[in-house]
Amino acid sequence: MDRRLFIKTLIASAAASQGFAKANDSSPTAAQIDAMEQKHLEIMSRYQSFLEGEKLTIGMLVYPGMFLMDLMGPLTVFEAMLNRDIHLVWKDLKPVNEKPTGSTSVSIPITPTTTFKDCPKKLDVLFVPGGVPGTFNLMRDTEVISFLHEQGTSARFVTSVCTGSLVLGAAGLLNGYKATTHWATMEGLAPLGAKPTNQRVVIDRNRVTGGGVTSGLDFGLTLAGLLRSPAYAEAIQLYLEYDPKPPFNAGTPRTAPKSVLGFVSDMFGNTGDVAKTAATEARLNYASYFKR
Amino acid sequence: MDRRLFIKTLIASAAASQGFAKANDSSPTAAQIDAMEQKHLEIMSRYQSFLEGEKLTIGMLVYPGMFLMDLMGPLTVFEAMLNRDIHLVWKDLKPVNEKPTGSTSVSIPITPTTTFKDCPKKLDVLFVPGGVPGTFNLMRDTEVISFLHEQGTSARFVTSVCTGSLVLGAAGLLNGYKATTHWATMEGLAPLGAKPTNQRVVIDRNRVTGGGVTSGLDFGLTLAGLLRSPAYAEAIQLYLEYDPKPPFNAGTPRTAPKSVLGFVSDMFGNTGDVAKTAATEARLNYASYFKR
Numbered sequence: 001m002d003r004r005l006f007i008k009t010l011i012a013s014a015a016a017s018q019g020f021a022k023a024n025d026s027s028p029t030a031a032q033i034d035a036m037e038q039k040h041l042e043i044m045s046r047y048q049s050f051l052e053g054e055k056l057t058i059g060m061l062v063y064p065g066m067f068l069m070d071l072m073g074p075l076t077v078f079e080a081m082l083n084r085d086i087h088l089v090w091k092d093l094k095p096v097n098e099k100p101t102g103s104t105s106v107s108i109p110i111t112p113t114t115t116f117k118d119c120p121k122k123l124d125v126l127f128v129p130g131g132v133p134g135t136f137n138l139m140r141d142t143e144v145i146s147f148l149h150e151q152g153t154s155a156r157f158v159t160s161v162c163t164g165s166l167v168l169g170a171a172g173l174l175n176g177y178k179a180t181t182h183w184a185t186m187e188g189l190a191p192l193g194a195k196p197t198n199q200r201v202v203i204d205r206n207r208v209t210g211g212g213v214t215s216g217l218d219f220g221l222t223l224a225g226l227l228r229s230p231a232y233a234e235a236i237q238l239y240l241e242y243d244p245k246p247p248f249n250a251g252t253p254r255t256a257p258k259s260v261l262g263f264v265s266d267m268f269g270n271t272g273d274v275a276k277t278a279a280t281e282a283r284l285n286y287a288s289y290f291k292r
Numbered sequence: 293m294d295r296r297l298f299i300k301t302l303i304a305s306a307a308a309s310q311g312f313a314k315a316n317d318s319s320p321t322a323a324q325i326d327a328m329e330q331k332h333l334e335i336m337s338r339y340q341s342f343l344e345g346e347k348l349t350i351g352m353l354v355y356p357g358m359f360l361m362d363l364m365g366p367l368t369v370f371e372a373m374l375n376r377d378i379h380l381v382w383k384d385l386k387p388v389n390e391k392p393t394g395s396t397s398v399s400i401p402i403t404p405t406t407t408f409k410d411c412p413k414k415l416d417v418l419f420v421p422g423g424v425p426g427t428f429n430l431m432r433d434t435e436v437i438s439f440l441h442e443q444g445t446s447a448r449f450v451t452s453v454c455t456g457s458l459v460l461g462a463a464g465l466l467n468g469y470k471a472t473t474h475w476a477t478m479e480g481l482a483p484l485g486a487k488p489t490n491q492r493v494v495i496d497r498n499r500v501t502g503g504g505v506t507s508g509l510d511f512g513l514t515l516a517g518l519l520r521s522p523a524y525a526e527a528i529q530l531y532l533e534y535d536p537k538p539p540f541n542a543g544t545p546r547t548a549p550k551s552v553l554g555f556v557s558d559m560f561g562n563t564g565d566v567a568k569t570a571a572t573e574a575r576l577n578y579a580s581y582f583k584r
Binding site for chain 2: 039043047068069072075076079086088106108109110111113162182183200201211212213214215217218221222225230231233234235237238239240241242243244245246247248250251252253255256257259260261263264266267269
């Protein structure tokens, strides 16, 4: 990796220690970067065990109807790794929103950094975030499914968070693998040949899938440990101060009060059935991808 | 709240159950929204205890050098609440990036939805995310500090995640209050008159501050419980499947292996000293805000 780029990846966390940057300008000057370069080379030389490792190429699918938090957990962890390229991939470079346009939510458009056509091959990580109804749209989208199938057969790790696993499954990438998804869509996994596994993060050979939405941080750190080392992942965990203390214990149907589960289940309506139907349909549509 | 808007806020999670929207179009049609409206009114009538509550107005500061994950945790929780307006506030409406432009990170620009001048007064929630060096820039920025001081004296809850508390403190809003921040900048709190408190989320009267970065989800759910009800927050926790299972136990200096703490501390350099200096400087610059 270009040495200067490598140093620049260290600037964000180091910038603070310089107290530079006048108000409204948080971009270090070339001189300041030079000043920090020597310091960081010293630090790096003291911590080779953390910093060595081949350059990683990470491809993260972004799409209309994706749930932004599904992307942000893993992205935050991957960005904290050194010597990696992260690509946000979609059909074109037009910004996609993380929420259906029907919602009144604050919309944070995500601009893809590359396209299916230009995305590097043999990714170290292929990642698909979840989000409904976006997920169900993708399961019927031949262009998306073909891209994932092709990349998935050559990627070092094939991964997802939340309902992203249903899209991987539609591309035949979870056939015979243990996997998980959001609790409300677990019924969608079996029709795709996957073995539904009720764990926060499920690892089966090179498939790594996370549960609903907020599993992204647990997933990201797990993958960082596999890609680099446990110590490397621990450094990221400490940097992000990931010491979760949920104020309530309702994060799963198992622990949530009955009344709360009843309300949220009603809000999800028949999402589970829809997931099952979409999965069955996808397996028929892309039958050739399920041959092994 | 406008009934139609209210219904639309329910669409995102309900959309899936309809399995509508052809590929690449995750926006429900007016007819589909109408079809869902009746269904949701039925659900709502069954769950008044979850859905009632006055409309909330939430103002979240966004700024150059902010750390996006600090915003996303709380934003994800707040977006899951019904009957609320969320404003992303900055000096102008130009997009701000969450990382210094010196970094090679994937940049996700955040576009403010309103300005200091147009931001509603008497906010239910005033929120400031962290991020260095952006935080230290803001602590010296009279325009920002004046805005926060004015809003902070009228807001129902004055809140932050990570180093955002140092900016609140610079505006005299934590003088005499228990508060927390990222572990690497705890030294910055005392000079601002705050009482450094080593907890994931610290509540002191109407001040609610979270620890580093990933505390945003714990913070958001805590605040949702205060704004609505514990059951309401539990429903959001279940929706987001927030049942964290960190694969490592290095989320705090207390639990991290010595070698990991050594590396991350070196990466932060003298950030703690810089925070202390910036805090001392801010208290002098804005002395009048500290009078009580």
